[in-house]
Amino acid sequence: MKKFYFLLAFFCSILLHSQERYFINSDTRLYTSANTSNFLGYFKYGAQVQLLSENLNGWYKVQADNLTEGYVPGKFISKSLNASDIKTTDPENPIIFGGDNYHGSNHLFVLAAGLKARSLPDKNSKIREILFTGDPVTIDYLPKNEDEWVNISGSFDPEYARFTLRKFVGKRPDMKVLLKDFDNLNVENIADRKTISERIVELAWNSDKTTLLPAYQRYYEVIKQLNDPKLLADTELNMAIARGLMKSKKAEEIFAFTKKAEFSLKGTKTRSLYLSQTELVKIFGKPTKKANVSDECGIYLSDLFYYYPDLEVSVDEKKNQAEIVKVFINENNKLIINANSILDNSISEKAFIEKYGTYIEASLKSPHKYSIVMEDSQFRLEFKDGKLFSVEIFFYC
Structure with missing residues (x-):
């Protein structure tokens, strides 16, 4: 019941003050009361706050994005930010201002491995994301107490807010x-x-x-x-x-490597990544499902997709054209990069890495998934249980 009331209070607070959101126009602090030097945490220029009071002799009571309430001098609160703002820097404020080589806005870095970012400042709330040591995270308000929660999304919106404990963020680890x-x-x-x-x-x-x-x-x-x-x-x-x-290959070497790639589907080569709708239906029959997909970038041949157990295809029925989007690798389907590089369901993940590791892109956040770039797109290969499971064509927007 206590948790229910906490959640209710959280959302009610957001709704009550959603029209009273203002900006911090300079470095300042969140004070425990008006006209005091005792403070709870640091604000960086650009931080959003929600007003909880009218002007109180030059001070406002506000709520920070981690839901902590306190007071801020009125001169540091604006309805909007301007290029002419005179930014006073607090030398004790740990938050890194603006962009650097790692992040484009106010930020700090994750210090712990496998850090859980939660939907609420509550250790039992939903895990929104797993963060890694060295990940930059957006921070506009930083509590002084290391055991308090900090919002690492830069947003009040409950849909996007992410929280972790203050002690797990700081200067970039060395x-x-x-x-x-x-x-x-x-x-x-x-x-x-x-x-x-x-x-x-x-x-x-x-x-x-x-x-x-x-x-x-x-x-x-x-x-x-x-x-x-x-x-x-x-x-x-x-x-x-x-x-x-x-030992990654140069981009031009990778482009040359993938230039003539094609699929073999049930023994029929696709001549690059395309085939006619007639060929598609001849090989696979009628699709198990047809659906229109949202394609705001216009990256696919058509909004109409054919779905088969073996593959997903963008189809322009009027032009009798089909563009392969995703192929599930099995005894019938394989990717032929060239005569000496054929990826079928017999290749193990380890063997793939050992042979093609210099051509791939990889991420610790997406284990067993690899990319091989082409000039206007990339192959995304997924392995399951140690074997090649699927190849998706990801087109650049």
Whole structure:
């Protein structure tokens, strides 16, 4: 019941004050009361607040985006932001202002591995996203208390708001420091070695790819101590991915590699990624489903899609044309990149990485999924249970 009232209060608060949202026009702080130096946290220029009172002798009572209430001097509150705003900088404010090489707005970085971002400032609320060490996150208001919640979405909107604890965000982690911390640990301190090595691996994915293999080598030391067969296999695969990414081919080499790619569908080659509607129906028969898809970018041949158990196709019935969008790889279907590079359901994920690792793009956030770029699109390959499961054509908007 207590949780129900909390949620009700949260949404009611949003509704009551949704028309009273204002901006912070300079660095300032959220104070515990008017005319005091005691404060709860830091605002950065551009932060949104909801007014909870009229002007009180030069102060407003406001609500920050993490739902904390306090007071702000009236001179720092505006209905809108302007280029002429005089921004006073608070040297003690930890929030990084504006854009840098990592993020385009006010932000800090994730410090923990596998950080859960939640829909509400409540440890039992829905997990919206898993964040990794070194991920930049939008922060406009930062509580002073490290055990308080911080909104890392830059939005009051309940649909988009994401929360984590203050202690898990800060300045971007330093790889050299993490490596030194790991190397200084007693080899028998497996728990701490695992925690730090996980952070090292995640930060490496958010850094220069040349740091990936050294990161995984340290992590692998710990996994061997744990003697977990699945973790060992996964780590060995990731080390192979790291080796490939460190030696990535140049874009023109990859374009040349994929230039003549085509599918073989039930023994019929598709002549690149296209075929006629007549050929499509001849090979697969009538589709199990037809549907119109939203295509705001105009990237597909047509809004009309044919769905088969084996593939998904964009079809222009008037022009008798079909464009392959996704193929499920099985004993009948395969991707032929060239005469020496045929991807069918017999190729294992490990063998694929070992042979084509220098051609791929990969992400720790999408395990077992890889991209190979073409000039106007890319192949997205998904592996399941160690075997190639599907190939999707992703067209650039």
